[in-house]
Amino acid sequence: MENTLLKLTDENYFSQEANRQYMEVSQFKGFLPQYGGCEAKQMAILNGTYKQKDSTPLLVGSYVHSHFEGALDRFKGEHPEIFTKAGSLKSQYQQANEMINCLETDESFKRVYTGDKEKIFTFDLFGAPWKIKVDCLNLKDGYFVDLKTTRDFQKVWNEELHRKVSFAEAWGYLVQIAVYKKGIELATNTKDIDGFIAAVTKQSPPDKAILYFTPEDYEIGFQEVEENIQHVLDVKNGNVAPERCEHCDYCRATKQLDKAVHYTEL
Numbered sequence: 001m002e003n004t005l006l007k008l009t010d011e012n013y014f015s016q017e018a019n020r021q022y023m024e025v026s027q028f029k030g031f032l033p034q035y036g037g038c039e040a041k042q043m044a045i046l047n048g049t050y051k052q053k054d055s056t057p058l059l060v061g062s063y064v065h066s067h068f069e070g071a072l073d074r075f076k077g078e079h080p081e082i083f084t085k086a087g088s089l090k091s092q093y094q095q096a097n098e099m100i101n102c103l104e105t106d107e108s109f110k111r112v113y114t115g116d117k118e119k120i121f122t123f124d125l126f127g128a129p130w131k132i133k134v135d136c137l138n139l140k141d142g143y144f145v146d147l148k149t150t151r152d153f154q155k156v157w158n159e160e161l162h163r164k165v166s167f168a169e170a171w172g173y174l175v176q177i178a179v180y181k182k183g184i185e186l187a188t189n190t191k192d193i194d195g196f197i198a199a200v201t202k203q204s205p206p207d208k209a210i211l212y213f214t215p216e217d218y219e220i221g222f223q224e225v226e227e228n229i230q231h232v233l234d235v236k237n238g239n240v241a242p243e244r245c246e247h248c249d250y251c252r253a254t255k256q257l258d259k260a261v262h263y264t265e266l
Contacts, residue, residue, distance in 0.1 A: 005129055008120050013133055020046055022122065022131040023233075025176045028225065031232045034160060035172045039235050039242035041250035046236065050250050054079075056092055060202065061149040063096040065135070068103075068147060069118050095204060099149065102206040109198060112210060113145055114138060121187040125179070126229045132183045143194040144184060145210075146176065152201045153209065168211060173197060177213055178221030 006012065006021050019027060029035040030042040044050035054062075059082060066075035076082065082093045089097070103109045115138030122131050136145040150171075155164035168174065177195040184193050195218075197211040234240040244251050 005122070008122060008131055010118065010120070013120060013131065016046070016048055018131065021129065023125075023128045023229075023236075024131050025172075025179050028179075028229070028232060029172045029175065031235060032172075032228060033245060036248070038245035038248045038251060040244040040254075041248050043235065043242045044250055044254075050253075052249065057151075057202075060092050060096045063093055064099055064149050064200070065147060067100050068113070068135070095202060095206075096149075098204060099200045099202065099206045102208055103198070103200055106208065109208070109210070112196065113147075113198060115140075115144075121183050123183045123186040125182065125186070126226065128229065128233055130179065130183060132180050134180060134184065137184065139188060139190065139193075142190070142192060143196060144180060145196045145198050146173075146180065148173065148197050148199045150199055150201055152203055153199070153207055168197060168199075174213070174217055174221035175224050176221070178218045179225060181218055182222065 006018055008018060008022075012018055027042065027046075030037045030045070031039050041050065041052075045052060059079060063072070063075060063082070066072045082090055084090055103113075113136050115136050116134075117136055119134045119137045120131065121134065122129060124130070134144050135147045138144065148168075150167050153167060156167055156170035157163075158165045158170060177197065181193050181195050185191055195213055199209050199211060201207040231240065235242050246255070
């Protein structure tokens with residue numbers, strides 16, 4: 001990895017410069033249509049010509065993460081939009097507190113979710129520098145945990161596979177768990193790190209689960225990266241023009257009417 005690369009810290013990890021220099025799982029998925037990604041939108045974000053608004057579901061997830069990171073007070077200060085005019089938390093974030101309590105009062109979760117929090121690693125994979133920020137890493141016992149919030153645990157329809165799949169597969173978490181496993185092993189010179197997802201739902205009361213993964217699961221996620229990374233890098237590096245999906249918020253915001261379409265095409 002080149003010495004000219006930005007040295008990552010908690011302060012600059014999510015910066016535009018860091019995202020330009022490094023590949024990251026969420027960025028990678030942002031190029032892939034199967035995960036709701038759009039090449040044109042992702043490039044506009046990387047180039048600084050488009051800023052995506054934080055959605056309520058995303059902010060709820062960040063709220064929960066911030067608590068377990070020990071940074072909830074800072075998060076509240078940076079996001080006044082989570083409060084009502086009267087100064088109380090909006091209902092979605094009161095529900096987030098319920099999600100936090102659901103995990104905090106679970107002895108099994110507390111035993112598993114022990115180790116270094118928000119650990120940053122960089123590594124080279126498929127000829128590109130990557131960055132990851134691990135929610136909870138327990139190198140001593142050989143595992144890491146990623147914290148996820150989700151609407152519920154119902155299976156999600158997959159148009160490509162023509163069947164319903166687990167939310168973990170639908171949202172690309174097999175890709176994430178595979179990249180994190182490989183990245184931690186490369187960065188720490190260790191082997192056989194296991195990955196888990198601690199998931200909590202946004203239902204009332206919340207549901208919760210700890211998910212494990214088999215070697216076959218890691219291979220599925222890793223293979224998806226291997227199959228798509230060259231095209232993603234070609235687009236990111238300007239060698240291939242990004243395609244518009246014509247469905248996302250960016251494409252709607254920048255759409256230009258250049259022809260009439262038959263009503264059945266909509």
